[in-house]
Structures are given as C-alpha cells and as structure tokens.
Amino acid sequence: MWHKNGHQEEPKVVRIGDRLVGDGQPCFVIAEGGVNHNGSEELAGRLIRIAAEARADAVKFQKRSVRDILTRAALERPYLSPNSFGSTYGEHRQKLELDEEVWWRLKELTQDLGLVFLGSAWDKRSGDFLDELGVPAFKVASADLTNLDLLEHLARKGKPMLVSTGMSTMAEVAEAVACVRRCNDQLVLLQCTSTYPSSFDEVNLRVMRTYREAFDVLVGYSGHERGIAVSEAAATLGACVIERHFTVDRTLPGPDHAASLEPLGLQKLVRDIRNIERALGSATKTIMPSEQPVRERLAKSVVARAGIPAGTVITEDMLALKGPGNGIPANRLRHVVGRIAPIDVPEDTLIPKDALDWQTHAT
Secondary structure (H helix, E strand, C coil): CECCCCCECCCCEEEECCEEEECCCCCEEEEEEECCCCCCHHHHHHHHHHHHHCCCCEEEEEECCHHHHCCHHHHHCECCCCCCCCCEHHHHHHHCCCCHHHHHHHHHHHHHCCCEEEEEECCHHHHHHHHHHCCCCEEECHHHCCCHHHHHHHHCCCCCEEEECCCCCHHHHHHHHHHHHCCCCCEEEEEECCCCCECHHHCCCCHHHHHHHHHCCEEEEEECECCCHHHHHHHHCCCCEEEEEECCCCCCCCCCHHHCECHHHHHHHHHHHHHHHHHHCCCCCCCCHHHHHHHHHHCCEEEECCCECCCCECCHHHEEEECCCCCCEHHHHHHHCCEECCCCECCCCECCHHHHHCCECCC
C-alpha cells in the first residue's frame, strides 16, 4: 500500500477468527443473513449452508434487544405492510429475533462448515451476548454510527470493529473513529448507502479512499445495490471487507429480502472477487511464461532484407522487421546498424542474436 506522498505504508491487518483481514490479504466476504431467517432456525440454517456453498468467509445475523432500542410508542405503533410479521412494529421486530439458544446452535453449524460466525449488535445487551457467544469481531450497523455509547461499550471488549457509515456525515464518521480508537485500534470502516436497494449514483465507492487517507484506517464496503458489479468494483478499489445481504428467495416477506442476493448471486460474487484478486496480481511488469510462445510467434525480429556477405558493415537499409519474434527484438534494430558481419547472413533470415556483440565499424 502506497501513501499519497509516495512512501510505502506498513501493511494494516486485523485478525478475525483464523483469518487475517487487511492489506495484502484476500478480501473478507461477509454473507449478511441479517434477519432474512424470518425468525426461523431452519431458514437460518439454510442461509448458513448457502453461504458455505458460495465459499464466503463469514456469515452474519443481527441481534437486537427490541425493548432496549425502541420507545413504547414505537413498539406499539401499528405496522401493517406486506413485510410485517406482527400487528405492531414491536411484534414485528420481536418475531425477527432468534432465541439465544438458537444462536449457539447456528454458531456451531457455521464453524462446522468452516465459516466465521458474526453478529451485528444493535444495543449493549446484544453486544454482551455476542461477546459471550464468542464472536471474533463486532459489526455495528449504520443506524448506530452516532451511538457513541454503544461504540465505546463494544470497543472496550478489545475485538475488531466493523463499522458501517451509511446515512452519516464525515464529521460524524470522524467522531465515531475517535470514539473507537480511544480504547481499540482494530477498526474497519465500511462505506455504505442506507437505501434498499441503493441507486448506483449514490454508492460513492471513492469514499473508501477518503476514509483511508483521512483516518489511516482499513476500509471496506457494505452494499445494498442491485447486482454484484459494484461490490466487485469495491474489491478492486481496495475494500478489505465486502458485506452483502443474501436470502433464499428475494420474494419472501420481510424487510431485507428484496435488496438481497439469491444463492447464485452470492456464489458469483465470491467467485468474481477471487478472480479479481488473482487478476490484480503483482505490480511488477514482466513477460509471463504463457506469453513467451505467443511473443515468439507474433512479435517482430531483425532480419536481413538482402543477403549480407561476411565483412560487410551493416546499414539500416540492409535490415527489415519480420516474424517470428525469437530473434533480436525489433526495438534493437539500430543496435545492429554499424556492426561488421563476421559471417554470411542469407537474405530474409533472422540476424543472429550474437550480432549485438559483433565488432562495430568505429573500432
């Protein structure tokens, strides 16, 4: 990673479970189940298996203590919509919560399938539970970026913090960063646009670079856009974490299904990110071994335009550029001019490679 002043920075990494996340590491892909389990352990288990089949790195669900985060009026507000799971908003939200013993079973299933198990903590009580559950990092949703009390509570637990920054100002992000860093330097800021789905012209992936330069922090992307191209672009631009909602079926009732990836979409996203990482490759320009036979077949070499007798001082009009490309490269033609041929060179043949060492007329 290079700083804008041209100096090389020290790589930044955090450890999440058995994975290193950050500079020089593979992009950490979080399959965000959210509340797309619809309150069903069976459906949550299906989501975990889908994430494993897609080869995501982690699967994540959301944990709320509903009565801790909503006023009585909000809890009792009528909530009548096609996505409602109760007659009031409180009933709806509570229906989307899983019992704590279910979380333990889901964590075990996730680990058995080789994934990291994560949770978003929407309040202190939920954060304490997730800590007891043994999650290796905390996710904080955009809705709680300004909840400095919660940020500090979670940061003090000493685990990596993945903080989404949707629907917030740069000043609010700076305040959140300072809050976390007072007791924890393991921070990844996720650029996010909190609309479902997000419009492409409001995604603003370049904000990741702004965060990196302003806060000297690891950056990632939590996406709600349609399709997978934008998330893939985020990985190309240096996101070390990509988070996307996914579901069994986008037509299911519930708040997040419509803006989620279905199983094939999640599979393609992970596949494409891994291919992008391979394609980014090395910063060193060189001829690839696979290119060598193509170069020999298609590139041009220096050849004798007409026969050149031994003892002749070679001039440019005696030379031409033709394939194959396994002779003296075309860009070395002028290095042959002025040399004395020690042997006969037949017409329309490659000038021998050792011609670059032949005696020059000047000597």
